[in-house]
Amino acid sequence: MPKQIHLNAFDMNCVGHIQQGLWTHPRDQSARYTDIHYWTDYARRLEAGLFDGIFLADVLGVYDVLGGSADAAVRGAVQVPVGDPMLLVPAMAAVTQHLGFGVTANLTYETPYQFARRMTTLDHLTQGRIGWNIVTGYLDSAARAVGLSGQTAHDDRYDLADEYMSLVYQLWEGSWADDAVRRDSASGVYADPARVRLVHHHGKQYQVNAMHLGEPSPQRTPVLYQAGSSARGSRFAATHAECVFLNGQSLPGVQKIVEGIRAQAVQHGRAGSDIKVFLGATVITGRTETEAKEKFADYQRYASSEAALVHAAASMGIDFARYDLDEPIVTDKSNAIVSNVEAMTRSAGPQWTRRKLLEQMVLGSRQTPWVGSAESIADTLIAWSEQADVDGFNLSRTVVPECFDDFIAMVVPILQDRGAFKTAYAPGTLRRKLFGQDRLPASHAVAAHRFAADQGSPR
Numbered sequence: 001m002p003k004q005i006h007l008n009a010f011d012m013n014c015v016g017h018i019q020q021g022l023w024t025h026p027r028d029q030s031a032r033y034t035d036i037h038y039w040t041d042y043a044r045r046l047e048a049g050l051f052d053g054i055f056l057a058d059v060l061g062v063y064d065v066l067g068g069s070a071d072a073a074v075r076g077a078v079q080v081p082v083g084d085p086m087l088l089v090p091a092m093a094a095v096t097q098h099l100g101f102g103v104t105a106n107l108t109y110e111t112p113y114q115f116a117r118r119m120t121t122l123d124h125l126t127q128g129r130i131g132w133n134i135v136t137g138y139l140d141s142a143a144r145a146v147g148l149s150g151q152t153a154h155d156d157r158y159d160l161a162d163e164y165m166s167l168v169y170q171l172w173e174g175s176w177a178d179d180a181v182r183r184d185s186a187s188g189v190y191a192d193p194a195r196v197r198l199v200h201h202h203g204k205q206y207q208v209n210a211m212h213l214g215e216p217s218p219q220r221t222p223v224l225y226q227a228g229s230s231a232r233g234s235r236f237a238a239t240h241a242e243c244v245f246l247n248g249q250s251l252p253g254v255q256k257i258v259e260g261i262r263a264q265a266v267q268h269g270r271a272g273s274d275i276k277v278f279l280g281a282t283v284i285t286g287r288t289e290t291e292a293k294e295k296f297a298d299y300q301r302y303a304s305s306e307a308a309l310v311h312a313a314a315s316m317g318i319d320f321a322r323y324d325l326d327e328p329i330v331t332d333k334s335n336a337i338v339s340n341v342e343a344m345t346r347s348a349g350p351q352w353t354r355r356k357l358l359e360q361m362v363l364g365s366r367q368t369p370w371v372g373s374a375e376s377i378a379d380t381l382i383a384w385s386e387q388a389d390v391d392g393f394n395l396s397r398t399v400v401p402e403c404f405d406d407f408i409a410m411v412v413p414i415l416q417d418r419g420a421f422k423t424a425y426a427p428g429t430l431r432r433k434l435f436g437q438d439r440l441p442a443s444h445a446v447a448a449h450r451f452a453a454d455q456g457s458p459r
């Protein structure tokens with residue numbers, strides 16, 4: 001029996017997400033992102049295809065690294081304009097029963113107390129289908145937007161994130177006991193104050209003396225995603241993440257990273273299988289190889305490598321406009337996404353240049369698509385899941401919604417026939433569907449912050 005593959009649609013509440021320029025394709029509907037029905041139709045479609053979830057990226061700030069200006073980003077809709085991803089969730093949850101939601105939120109600019117309540121609210125409204133992609137940001141433009149001169153240094157952002165996590169764990173799992181809510185209309189007691197505790201947190205960054213505002217939700221802590229694989233990022237993932245989102249084009253390269261992630265989880269007292277790894281992938285498929293290749297050629301006519309360069313410059317923190325086409329890029333000082341710089345160096349060699357980068361951007365992004373018949377795409381997904389030990393894929397949208405319609409109509413049935421993809425949803429919360437239980441296990445860092453059975457009410 002092959003390993004079960006998990007599938008998320010990977011998107012963002014904006015026009016140009018990963019594959020830049022495709023919004024100009026006549027069949028692409030991404031410019032409808034401001035229409036709530038666009039998202040509710042999208043959610044229904046994914047649930048009909050038994051997708052595990054929709055994973056929504058988010059970025060605060062704008063891509064103004066290339067040439068020191070945001071003009072090209074604005075012109076080409078490169079992740080701007082962009083809407084708040086969390087506000088899409090209740091609408092999509094109302095028209096689905098099983099679809100999970102992985103929502104990106106940058107903790108650097110959210111106070112833990114308010115953020116914790118928002119996630120608890122979403123966990124209730126989705127009946128336990130909410131996940132959080134924990135990010136700390138990579139853009140100086142975001143820092144400037146909130147009155148700072150620039151963002152915190154790369155590793156310091158993770159230190160701040162560690163403290164943030166210990167605080168939100170206390171709010172989610174240490175403030176209200178499981179039995180705090182009585183809802184006893186006969187006695188007029190909604191909740192027992194003796195079973196609700198104040199959180200007292202006095203850390204380097206945060207000071208909180210407060211009870212959590214939300215009552216216990218189905219999962220308490222949302223399913224935790226994380227997407228940084230630098231050395232410091234991997235340590236953070238090993239401590240906190242349940243799902244790790246990776247980019248990578250070479251199977252042996254990804255296999256090595258996955259091995260490293262699982263080994264680090266074990267060093268942190270967890271099992272390697274406590275972490276599910278999702279690989280970012282772009283798929284273009286058809287009934288035959290020829291049909292897929294023709295579709296790829298058609299899409300390519302609308303892709304923009306200029307817009308892709310805007311995105312790449314900001315995510316790697318490197319202004320390529322300062323380099324000649326064939327001048328080797330200096331990569332040692334990134335304060336942005338280190339793993340993106342590392343992935344580029346792995347795929348193009350240590351002396352990579354702007355020309356090599358542009359050559360990789362065959363569809364408006366560095367992520368080279370897998371183009372092939374539905375049979376061959378199914379083979380590829382199964383091969384990566386078995387050989388690189390990834391648990392699932394975050395499928396980037398190309399021309400929406402047809403990219404998901406194609407995948408669901410053609411690839412999903414083959415994966416099902418081969419026993420690699422479910423034929424019905426399992427009941428329950430997102431965490432139960434992925435890991436067989438509603439709450440994080442005792443081996444996770446959250447356990448130290450839970451409301452202990454014998455705990456009183458320090459107020």
Ligand SMILES: Cc1cc2nc3c(=O)[nH]c(=O)nc-3n(C[C@H](O)[C@H](O)[C@H](O)COP(=O)(O)O)c2cc1C
Nearest residue numbers: 057058135136137138227228229230233337338339
């Ligand atoms: C595949 C992938 C997806 C990411 N998605 C986002 C995102 O949506 N929003 C964001 O602010 N950061 C995003 N990041 C950045 C990382 O979450 C991370 O916070 C940071 O940039 C550091 O990563 P590093 O440890 O690899 O340097 C992403 C990174 C990767 C590798």
